[in-house]
Amino acid sequence: MTASASLPTRLLPSASLGNGVSDRLRKKASRHVKERIIESLLFSAAAFSVFVTVAIVYVLVKESWVFFQVVPLSDFLFDTQWTPLFDDAHYGIMVLLSGTLTSSGVALLVAIPLGTIIAIYLSEFAGFKVREIAKPFLELLGGVPTIVYGYFALTFLTPILQKIYPDLPGFNLLSAGLVMGIMIIPYVASLSEDAMRAVPMALREGSYAMGATRLQTALWVVTPAATSGIASAYILGISRAVGETMILAVAAGMQPNLTFNPTEPGATITSYIVQVALGDLPHGSIGYQTIFAAGLTLLLMTLAFNLLGYWLRKRFREVY
């Protein structure tokens, strides 16, 4: 007897296992096709957003490339003047960056403390009724068009500030920054509140059971437990401040000015882009190309903040 002859029957071809696949159990072609169509629809919806992002980055990088063929990167980074429309053109992004950082700094000095305090109040102190009334109002504050905030800064806040500080120019970063801070409060407050409310009741009870007051519980237990969510709220606030355009275009003066003094007028990256994009510079001129380089700088900044936020979320994520 040879070895092959002794093979057990279960290793024989499948035909011997039955009379093929019965009609009842056969794969349904129609179902298969429908599933495939739905899957590809879902995929293309997801792919669309990725495509748009990639396309934006592609355009920015491509147009900036044209710009950097003419202007060396070192000039762009280290020159202390921004005069791309003058005969003696200078392209120091530092000038616009200083405006962006100063106005954002003022805004965050308003939004982060106030937003955090509001979040702590709404999450830990306010009763059900107060919260149900206050939250929609807070979110309404975030829904006011930024152009309205811009006029508010220019025609309401600046005159008031000028009474306190008479030398303040009509266009200044301070008033724009303060109003921008008010605009950002809802984002910081709402997201921080969500993070605090997600802290399990068991932690709060543990703190109260140790004889802690409400404030001690809020500051020593709830806030640390919500750190990752609060950090993302701050990062979102920073991104909003850096990317805000209209308030600054209206109230801060659009004069490029290398300064970290908020009582001076200044242009930010965003307000400069508006100015040029709406102006009558011919497309393709080097002056026009500057907005792509400026836009790329802005994109890199917000990308950096998003990465920081992502890292903070991972670093401080609480496992309750």
Place this chain on the structure above:
Amino acid sequence: MQIPTGYEAGVEGAVLKADVRELDFYYGAFHALKRVSMPIHDHMVTSLIGPSGCGKSTLLRCFNRMHDLYPGNRYAGGGIVLYPDNTNLLDPGVDPIEVRMRISMVFQKPNPFPKSIYENVAYSLRVRGMRNKNELDDRVESALKGAALWNEVSNRLKELGANLSGGQQQRLCIARALASDPEIILFDEPTSALDPIATASIEELIIELKEKVTILIVTHNMQQAARISDFTAYMYLGEMVEFGVTDQLFIKPQKKATEDYITGRFG
């Protein structure tokens, strides 16, 4: 608030630490505790048993006024007298925070704060405004020793409390409750989230702890009540059915309802 006279189930040789007298409690419209009375003896373990929803946790949470945290809860009559103060804990003039400083609590699920092991234990002291580093160090060490956790964590006090195992976390919560030198510690089903080995170590610890504090424990595990407690109270539907010395209650219950429950015919 008018307090009924003392409950007469005291045991010879035991000193009263607290006395629940005809206590009524409502969650909104729901009558959760119905004229409940029972004594709590000093330096003894008293356990509360009964089927789910019988009000045993509700009664426990009256002792440190946890119900005050939520709107709609109402102490509706009677009270809990704490000795030697001879003061009703539920009196509106009593500050719940002062109560919680003297009557501490350990919860069902270990709930360490998102802080280091050291800061978890020091929490109840910091809440009281203690700032002296040496004093804090001493109190944290003795609390961790009291909770039989010191040997396991003494070289990693800076690590997060959440990094410990479940049983260690629960002992950390016990250390946290011990740190402030409370008179009573309330345990709300402290071992229901733990494995059998961790459960055994917590039970052992509770028996040791009664040297220092009075213990009131809610448990759904009758064997646990029999193993660790000196007195047992059986509750059903918000009423106190029977209170007695643990051995007597389990061997020779006075009421038919208690006998049905502990023999497993019901619940």
